[in-house]
Amino acid sequence: MNLDCLLEIVDSKLIENQDRPLNPTEILIMRGIWKYWTYSQMAVEAGYSTGYFTNVAAPELFGRLSKVIGQRVTKKNCRMLLESYVIAQDALETTPLGTNLPESTSEVNQSEVKQKDNSPRYPSGSVPLDSKFYIERSPLEEQVYQEISKPGALIRVKAPREMGKTSLLLRIIDHANLLGYRTISLNLEQVEWGILNNLNQFLRWLCANSARLLQLQPNLDDYWDEDLGSKISSTLYFQDYLLESTDTPLVLALDEVNQIFEHPQVAKDFLPLLRSWYEEAKRLPIWQKLRLLVVHSTEIYVPLDLNQSPFNVGLPIQLDSFSEEKVQQLAQRYGLKWEDGEEIRQLMAMIGGHPALVHLALYHLSLGSISLSELLENIPNSSGIYHNHLQRHWAALKKQPELAQALDIILNTNEPVPLDPILSHKLSSMGLIKKSGSKVVAGCELYRQYFLSVFNNKGVK
Structure with a gap:
């Protein structure tokens, strides 16, 4: 489960309990837990003493989380309990009509269940396949569906976080299944830090999980040869075992590939390996069965050799913001009667067409508890509905002062400004600015x- 989405849900539940949202230190603890960090590693990252995390910050955080989910939360069980809690809440909100309810449940309660089932769900993470809230980006989907049917295809989906990459990924995999293809879908956020930091362990993880999803025995030792090395071993594993085991095309979909960017030594070996598998299809028919789908955020940067990585071959798919027409479609699906388009223009003037920001705004407006004018007045505040989204960007800017300084210059003028190409690329990859010809402007009024x-x-600084 995407941590940023889970943090937004936790904040909403804390606020429902009349508690404050997570502060930056607590968010750091949560991110550290997801990365399997020790308290000492968290302390180094934050510039605090280890004792502060062990004796003060973490116990207070776990106490607040325990009240939200009704179970005792510790560092060891935090991730498991929170993910289970969110899944359980989703299940409650989507209980199908006709499900057997306790005999004491009244007709009024059954009416409440029906109303809840038909109401919008809190937007977090990817949009489910059967959701009416997915907005197609035609003709982009058609282009991808055509490409995935080509022998030896490689599709690269990239965008800043929360732009809809995983939602598109789900639909590509679903389309491949409809074509009768075998599919392997792996999210690199689920890989432990120690495995990601070791090429041999990571490639064994990749091969073992690919076999598991194809309902095959791993049999890793039959193909792994220390003398040949892990790259050749994994290549032979896919070629002589996984690809040989199927008569149909095989889609290998890797989500959150940016996770491996944080491990440069492994990335420098693994990414060219993916490219080599793509190139093998040009000379060996068996590799034409493989269709590679690589999905990554553009917000992490490591020095990569573009001539050896998979990021300059295959079909590149860049996800952009929603147009005014798409936002209008989504508003209608949320039940908002915005006929003349004025409300759409006001909303987009503040947040642009950023998919996640648009979804969250329309969700809150659809509940009827806040007006558009109140929403627009409050969302730039640190306690507004975009608290986690803005805090994440601020944390990234603090680590790269040169980006913060460049953004400050851009925000302090209403005219497009020239900017160093490297800084422009990085801020644009984060979604904080937009390019206007050879110059740049703020990504949206919210950021300004x-x-x-x-x-x-x-x-x-």
């Missing part, structure tokens, strides 16, 4: 208001 306030209060 929020970061100007942060820079004025905390300064930019």
Whole structure:
């Protein structure tokens, strides 16, 4: 489960319990847990003492989380309990009509279940396949569906976080299944840090999980040869075992590939390996069965040799913001009667067409508990509905002061400004700016208001 989405759900539940949202230290603890960090590693990252995390910050966080989910939360069980809790909440919200309810359940309660089932779900993570809230990006989907049917295809889906990459991935895999293809879908967020940091362990993880999803015995030792090395061993494993085992095309979909970017030594071996599998299809028919689907965020940067990585071959798919027409379609699906388009223009003037930001705004507006004017007034605040989204960007900018300084210059003018190409690429990859010819402007008014306030209060080094 995507951690950023889970953090948004946790914040919403804390607020429902009349508690405050997670603060930056607590968010760091959560991210550390997801990366299997020790408290010492968290302390180094934050610049605090280990004792502060062990004796103060973590116990307070776990106490608050325990009240939310009704079970005692510890560092060891935090991830498991929170993910189970969110899944259980989703199941409650989507209980099908006709499900047997306790005899004491009244007709009024059954009416409440029906109303809940028909109401919008809190937007978090990918949009389910059967959801009416998925907005097609035609003709992009058609282009991808055509490409996945080509022998030896490689599709690269990239965008900043929360732009809909995994939602598109689900639909590509579903389309491949409808074509009768075998599919392997792996999310690299699920790989432990120690495995990601070791090429041999990671390739064994990749091969073993691929076999598991194809309902095959792993049989790794039959193909692994220390003298040949893990790259050749994994190649032979796919060629002589996995691809030989199927008469139909095989789709290998890797989501959150950016996770491996944080391990440069492994990335420098693994990414060219993917490219080599793509190139093998040009000379060996068996590799034409393999269709590679690589999905990654554009917000992490490591020095990669573009001539050896898979990121300059195959079909590139860049996910962009929603158009005004797409936002109008989504507003209608949320039940909002915005006929003249004025509300759409007001909303997009603040947040642009960023898919996750649009979904979250429309969700809150569809509940009827807040008006559009109130929403637009409050969302740039640190306690608004975009708290986690904005905090994530601020944390990234603090680690790269040169980006913060460049963004500060951009935000302090209403005109497009020239910017160093490298800085422009990085800020654009984060979604914080937009390119206007050879110059750049702020990504949206939300970022302008929020970061100007942060820079004025905390300064930019």
